[in-house]
Amino acid sequence: MSFALKIRQSISDIDFKHYGWVIVAVGAVAQMIGSAIRMAFGIIIDPLVEEFSWDPKSIGIAYAIMSIVTAFSSPIAGYCSMKIGARKTMYIGLLLFLIGMMWTALATTIFEFYISYGVIFGFAQSLFLVPVIPAVAIWFKKRLGLATGLIIGMWSLGPAIVIQLMGIMLDSLGWQQTFIISGIVGTIIMVISLQFFRNTPQEMNLLPYGATTINSDKNTNIQGENIYSMNLQKIVYNTNAFWSLMNVHFLGCVGHAVILIGLVPLMISKGISYTDSVMCLTIIMVVSISTRFLTPILGDSINPKIIMFLSFLGQGLFVIPWVFTEDKWMFYLVGILWAIPYGGEGTLFPIMNRKYYGFFPMDTTYGWQILAASLGMALGGFIPGLVFDVTGGYEYAIWISAFFSILGAFVILTLETTKKVLRPSFENLG
Amino acid sequence: MIENTIPVKGISLFLFTIVSSFVVLIYFFAWDSQNKIDENSNYKTSWFQESSIFICPLH
Known part of the structure; x- marks a missing residue:
């Protein structure tokens, strides 16, 4: 069999009706929204300098704080996801995302900006982004490469699209309106998307993609057996x-x-x-x-x-x-x-x-x-x-x-x- | 069978990376501090700059 034929065969074997692909789509949207605001930081520096006369270096500190908070809260986000499930963790992240966006838009002092963008948004980002890939991994026993490839591809494509949109909004509406509208629209999109999100296939009485048997052993109840997960x-x-x-x-x-x-x-x-x-x-x-x-x-x-x-x-x-x-x-x-x-x-x-x-x-x-x-x-x-x-x-x-x-x-x-x-x-x- | 062994290789390489990162930072910080002192003999160094010069064997 030729290589091209093998690839064609491999693609035709994919069951795109499996619910796991819906989880991939929700994960991709979450990645797109979560990472885009981070990537868009560069375009809000000038408006902030203009409005508040803040030093660009001081504004840059907010980005550094956000990166550090995201870094150190990532294991916490992973732990929360394992303890209470990816969906609830992402909802908490979404709430913080909305608070962070609103507060950033209304901030008038650099200290407020550090708290709203640096701390709150930094924490929101880890709660929002860390659970996505592990959640998808639970849904796919096979084809995990394709599933993660689709989501990771959005890391590049998503911000590219959202930054363009935010750039247009910044020109016509100003940075405060842009943050408020982006926060509200992003939250609405994610609330709708998360309605379709399920932590595990078991919640829908489904098998993970590629699994052939239901293991009735208590160990397969992934979210329910957290103590077992923690020990492992x-x-x-x-x-x-x-x-x-x-x-x-x-x-x-x-x-x-x-x-x-x-x-x-x-x-x-x-x-x-x-x-x-x-x-x-x-x-x-x-x-x-x-x-x-x-x-x-x-x-x-x-x-x-x-x-x-x-x-x-x-x-x-x-x-x-x-x-x-x-x-x-x-x-x-x-x-x-x-x-x-x-x-x-x-x-x-x-x-x-x-x-x-x-x-x-x-x-x-x-x-x-x-x-x-x-x-x-x-x-x-x-x-x-x-x-x-x-x-x-x-x-x-x-x-x-x-x-x-x-x-x-x-x-x-x-x-x-x-x-x-x-x-x-x-x-x-x- | 579940074993409880210390992952010596993994932790050693991890520590090697941390040390390497600090070596790079200390070397360049010391170089930068030395340049500033050479340019201006009255330059007041911070504790951080002094420490980097003290630790770095090449400056």
């Missing part, structure tokens, strides 16, 4: 893979955050115009959408460890030519090459969790991984500015990015094989 979570903490996957997520995020923050200034420092430099970043974002979508599917069907290793290695090696490049087109070419592994680098964690821990709620584990990733993004975002202050250039930052990504690839090599479950899962504990 303690076993997860005792695996090398838990620590190494957190480590790898941190290293990968440092590696690409340096580039995402430092590439435009690097290109400008080499005499390339601002517009052309931003275009390079846009090309990277567009190209990476494809690998964000495809990598979980490939990892699920081939070998996630190898795909993850190649992604990290590629992310580390393909940045090096930028140190020596002076030409705009070479920047673009290297950008396209780099975007391929960059897009795939962060998308395999749900698949790795599944391979190592079987069909087990991954909420808390995933929460810790998001904590590591967020800290990595914070460190990576800080490095280019620090390096520029010292050296007057960004070349050292590129080498640091390469070092962290390649170190990540090395840590992946130390991981156990993904061919067998490391610890007993719900299926094989009786």
